[in-house]
Amino acid sequence: MTGSLRTVGDALARRGVSRRAFMKFCGALASSMALPPGVVPAMAEALAKAQRPSVIWLSFQECTGCTESITRADSPTLEDLIFNLVSLDYHHTLQAVSGFAAEEAREHAMKAHHGKYLLLVDGSLPPKETEYYSTIAGISNYQMLEEAAKGAAAIIAVGSCAAFGGLPVASPNPTRAVSVRDVIKDKPVINVPGCPPIPVVMTGVLAHYLTFGKLPDLDHLGRPKVFYGETIHDRCYRRPFYEQGKFAKTFDDEGARQGWCLYELGCKGPITYNACATVKWNFHTSFPIESGHGCLGCSEPGFWDRGSFYKPLSTGELSKATTIAGAAAVGVAVGAAAAMMSRSRQEKVTGGK
Amino acid sequence: MDLLDFARGPALQWSLVIMVFGLAWRLTGILLLKKKPDFSEPRYKDTFHGRMLMIMRRMWPKEEFVRNSLLDLVLGYVFHIGLFVVVFFFLPHILFIKDLTGLSWPNLPNGVIFFVGAITVAALFALLMQRIMTPVKRLLSNFDDYFSWFVTTAPLITGLLAAAHVGARYETLLAIHLLTVALLFVWLPFGKLFHTVMVFVSRGATGGAFERKGAAI
Numbered sequence: 200m201t202g203s204l205r206t207v208g209d210a211l212a213r214r215g216v217s218r219r220a221f222m223k224f225c226g227a228l229a230s231s232m233a234l235p236p237g238v239v240p241a242m243a244e245a246l247a248k249a250q251r252p253s254v255i256w257l258s259f260q261e262c263t264g265c266t267e268s269i270t271r272a273d274s275p276t277l278e279d280l281i282f283n284l285v286s287l288d289y290h291h292t293l294q295a296v297s298g299f300a301a302e303e304a305r306e307h308a309m310k311a312h313h314g315k316y317l318l319l320v321d322g323s324l325p326p327k328e329t330e331y332y333s334t335i336a337g338i339s340n341y342q343m344l345e346e347a348a349k350g351a352a353a354i355i356a357v358g359s360c361a362a363f364g365g366l367p368v369a370s371p372n373p374t375r376a377v378s379v380r381d382v383i384k385d386k387p388v389i390n391v392p393g394c395p396p397i398p399v400v401m402t403g404v405l406a407h408y409l410t411f412g413k414l415p416d417l418d419h420l421g422r423p424k425v426f427y428g429e430t431i432h433d434r435c436y437r438r439p440f441y442e443q444g445k446f447a448k449t450f451d452d453e454g455a456r457q458g459w460c461l462y463e464l465g466c467k468g469p470i471t472y473n474a475c476a477t478v479k480w481n482f483h484t485s486f487p488i489e490s491g492h493g494c495l496g497c498s499e500p501g502f503w504d505r506g507s508f509y510k511p512l513s514t515g516e517l518s519k520a521t522t523i524a525g526a527a528a529v530g531v532a533v534g535a536a537a538a539m540m541s542r543s544r545q546e547k548v549t550g551g552k
Numbered sequence: 553m554d555l556l557d558f559a560r561g562p563a564l565q566w567s568l569v570i571m572v573f574g575l576a577w578r579l580t581g582i583l584l585l586k587k588k589p590d591f592s593e594p595r596y597k598d599t600f601h602g603r604m605l606m607i608m609r610r611m612w613p614k615e616e617f618v619r620n621s622l623l624d625l626v627l628g629y630v631f632h633i634g635l636f637v638v639v640f641f642f643l644p645h646i647l648f649i650k651d652l653t654g655l656s657w658p659n660l661p662n663g664v665i666f667f668v669g670a671i672t673v674a675a676l677f678a679l680l681m682q683r684i685m686t687p688v689k690r691l692l693s694n695f696d697d698y699f700s701w702f703v704t705t706a707p708l709i710t711g712l713l714a715a716a717h718v719g720a721r722y723e724t725l726l727a728i729h730l731l732t733v734a735l736l737f738v739w740l741p742f743g744k745l746f747h748t749v750m751v752f753v754s755r756g757a758t759g760g761a762f763e764r765k766g767a768a769i
Contacts, residue, residue, distance in 0.1 A: 430722060444643060444661035463647060470556065470723040505557065513644030514651035515564035515730075516557070523652075526569040530576025537577070538584030545586050 207409065208247030210283045221247070224275060228406045232415075232425045242410050249409040251283075253312040254319060255305060255347055256290040256357075259340040260333050260367040260376055261322030264395040265358035266292045272398035273482050280402055284409060285317070291335075302336045309350050317408065318351035320344065323360040323367045323376040332374040344382055353414055354379060354388045357401060362390035362421070363500035370504050380421060389414050390421040392473075394497035399478050400426045420500065422472065431468035431494045434476035437461065455491060465509040466493030473498040556723045559730035567734035568652075574741025575749060582750075595766030602763020603756040609769055610755050623682070627675045634672030638665055638708065662715070669712050676705045700744045706732040 211221055225243040229236065258266070270277050281287040287294075288308035294301055308316060324340035325332040333340045348354060356379040359365040367376035380388045391404055404423055407415045415423040432438060440446070440460040447454035447461055460466070468476075471494050475486040488494055493509075496502040506516045517523075553561070596602070613621055639645055643659040650656040680701055683689045710732050714725035739745060762769050 432722075433717075442662045444659050444664075446643060446659075463643065470726065500554070501557065506560075510651070511644065511647040512726075513648050514560075515568075515648065516561040517565050517568070517652075522565070523568060523572050526573040527576045530573040531580045533573075534577040534580025534582075535584055537581040538586075541581075542584075542586045 206247065207249045207251055207284055210251060211247070214283060216283070224279070228275070228403060228410075232403050232407060245410045245412075246284075246406070249412075251286050252352070252409070253308050253316040254285045254287050254405075255308055255316055255351075256287065256293075256319040256321070257340075257343060257347060258291045259320065259322030259324040259335075259344070259361070260374065261358065261360050262366075263292055265321040265361075265401075266290070268393075268395035268398050269357075269401050270398075271481065272402045275402050275406070280405065285405060288312075288316070299336075302338075305347075309347060313350035315352050316350065317405070318347050318354045319357050320354065320361045320379050321357040323364045323378055324382065325374040326377050326382070329375050341382065344379065348383045348386055351386060353408065354383060354386055355404060356380065356388055356390045356392075356421075358396055359392040359394045359497055359500075359502065362392035365394060366503055368501075368503075387414055388421060389417060389423065392420075392422060392427075392498040392500075394495075394502075396498070397426075397474055397478050397480060400474055418472070422498070426474040426478070427472040427498065429472065429477075431471045431473055431476050431488070432466075435468055435488055436476070437488060450491065461488060461491075461493040463511055464493050465507065465511055467496030467499075467502070467505070467508075467512060468494040469512060471496040471499055554723075555727040556730075559727040559734070563731055563734040564737075567737035571737040571740055575746075578741050578746060579749065579753075582753075590764070592765070594764045596763050599760035599763040602769055603759040605769045606759025606762065607752055607755045624679075627679050627682070631672050631675035631679065634668050634675065635704070635708075637668045638672060638711070641665065666712065666715055669708055673705065673708050673712065676701065676708070680705075696743045699739065703732070703736045703739045703743075704745070707736055 222239065222243055225239050225246060226236070229239050229242055234242070256266075269280075272280065275284060281293070289301065289305040291301070294304065296304060322340075324330075324344060327341055330339035330341035335343060356362045360367055360376075361379050364372075364376055364378045364381075367374060368378075380390070389404060391401055393400070400423075403426065404415065407423070407425075415425055418424050418427055420427075432441070435441075437458060437460045440458070441462060445454065445457075445459040446463040447457075447459045448463060449455065450464065455461075462469075466488065468488065475494070476488070479486045479489070495508050496505065612618075613625065618625070637660070640649075640657075641660040642662070642665045646656050646659050683693055683697065683701075707729060710725065710729035713719050714722060714729045717725070719725065720728075736745075740748065759769055
C-alpha cells in the first residue's frame with residue numbers, strides 16, 4: 200500500500216472519476232460537515248490539488264469495530280478513501296502483507312513521509328508502567344505510538360477506546376489502559392469517539408484535513424464540533440414526544456410501537472454529543488433510537504462505567520438501599536437517645552412530677 | 553469521574569443519607585419528648601376530630617387576617633402548588649422517585665411543567681422581595697429564612713436552565729441541578745424546610761390539645 204504523494208486529482212483522473220461525480224462527492228462531504236453549498240467548488244479545487252497523504256493506522260487494545268465501521272463508509276467509500284484520497288500505508292486488518300513485511304511498510308512510511316503523514320489510532324494502550332500488556336511484533340503499543348507520533352503531521356484517535364480509553368479503561372481496567380491524549384502531549388490529537396464512530400464522521404474528518412490543510416474546530420474533549428456539536432436528544436426525531444411527556448415504558452409496549460421517547464428506558468441521548476441522529480448509519484438508513492433502542496452514550500468518556508444502560512438518566516447511581524435504611528436506623532437511635540437525655544434532664548428539674 | 557457522575561453518584565447518595573438520618577433523628581427526638589403533664593379533666597378524650605380539623609382550618613387564615621395577608625397567601629399557595637406539580641409530575645423526577653421507592657404515577661407534558669416552574673420561580677422571587685421590603689418581615693428574618701429560600705429556588709432555576717439549555721452544556725446544567733437538589737436534601741431536616749414533614753404533625757398536636765380542652769378550633 201505504500202504510495203507516492205500524488206494529488207487526489209491525479210488519482211481520481213487515473214481511476215476515470217468524472218468531474219460531475221467528483222463534484223457530487225464534494226457536495227455530499229460538505230453537507231455532512233454542515234458547510235454551506237458555496238464552499239463546494241472551493242472544496243473540489245482544494246481536494247483535487249491536495250497531495251494524497253500517507254496514513255498510518257495503528258490498532259492497539261481494540262475490537263476492530265472501528266475498522267468494521269469505516270468499511271461501511273459511503274461518502275467517501277473506503278475504496279474512494281484508500282485509492283483516491285489517502286495512501287493507506289499501514290493497517291493490520293486491511294493490508295495484504297503481514298509479519299515483518301507489514302512492520303517494514305510502517306517503518307518505511309514513517310521514514311519516507313516524516314512530518315507529513317497522518318497517524319490514525321484505534322484502541323487504548325497500556326501506559327509505560329504496564330506497556331508490555333499489549334505488543335505488536337514485539338513492540339509495545341506505548342513505544343509504537345511514541346515513535347509514530349514523532350513524525351506525524353496530526354494524530355486522529357479513532358473510536359472511544361483511543362479517544363477516552365473506552366472499554367479497556369472500564370473498571371477495573373486490568374491493563375491500566377489510557378487514551379492517546381494521555382500519552383501524546385506535544386502533538387494535536389483529534390478525537391473521533393464512538394463505539395464505533397460513524398463512518399462518514401471518520402472520512403469527513405480526513406476530508407476536512409485534506410481540503411483545508413488543518414484540523415477542524417474541536418470541542419473541549421477534542422472532538423470536531425461539526426459532528427459532535429449537538430446532542431443526540433436535540434436532533435432526535437422522537438424529541439417532540441419527550442416534550443409532550445409521552446414515553447415508552449417497555450421495549451414492546453404501545454408507546455414503543457408508536458415511536459415515543461425512550462428516556463424512561465435509559466436513553467442517554469440528552470448527554471451524548473454525536474451525529475447519529477443527523478448523519479445516521481448504514482448508508483444513512485437509521486440509527487439506534489430509530490431502531491427502537493435508547494442511545495448508550497458511546498461517544499462520551501466513561502460511558503461503560505455510567506451504570507446500567509437501561510436506567511433513566513434522572514435516577515442517581517446510588518448504592519444499595521441498605522445504606523439509606525442504615526441511615527434511618529442510626530437517625531432513630533440518635534433521636535431516641537436525644538429524647539431520653541431530654542427526659543432525664545426534665546425529670547431532674549421537675550423532680551419526676 | 554466528571555461533574556455529572558459525581559452529582560448522580562456520591563453527591564446524591566450522601567445527601568440522601570444525610571437527609572434520611574436527619575429526618576429520622578429530628579422526628580424521633582421530637583415524638584419521644586416527654587409531654588407536659590395535664591391534670592385537668594379532658595373535655596373530649598378522642599381528639600382525632602380536633603387534630604384533623606386544625607390541619608384543615610390552618611390552611612386558610614381567620615377572616616380578619618385575610619385582607620392583610622392576601623398577597624402572602626396567594627404567592628405562598630402559588631409556589632407551594634407549583635413546587636408540588638414540578639417535583640411530582642415531571643417524568644425525570646417521577647423516575648428518580650420510582651428508582652428509590654418503586655412508586656410511580658402518570659406525568660404531565662414538559663410544557664406544563666416548564667410553565668408552572670416559571671410561575672413558581674416568579675412567586676418565590678416576589679416573596680423574597682416582599683420579605684426584604686417589609687420592615688417587620690425583614691427584622692423577623694434570619695439566615696435560615698434566606699438560605700431555605702435559596703435551596704428551594706436554586707433547583708427550580710437550574711432545572712429550568714437545564715431544560716432550556718441556557719448558560720452551559722446540558723450535562724453541566726444537569727449536574728449543577730442535581731447538586732442543588734443534593735444541597736436541598738442536606739438542608740431539609742435541619743432548617744425551616746423541616747416544616748415539609750412537621751407541618752401536619754405540629755398542627756395535629758395543637759388541634760389535639762385544643763380539642764382536649766374544648767377550645768374553639
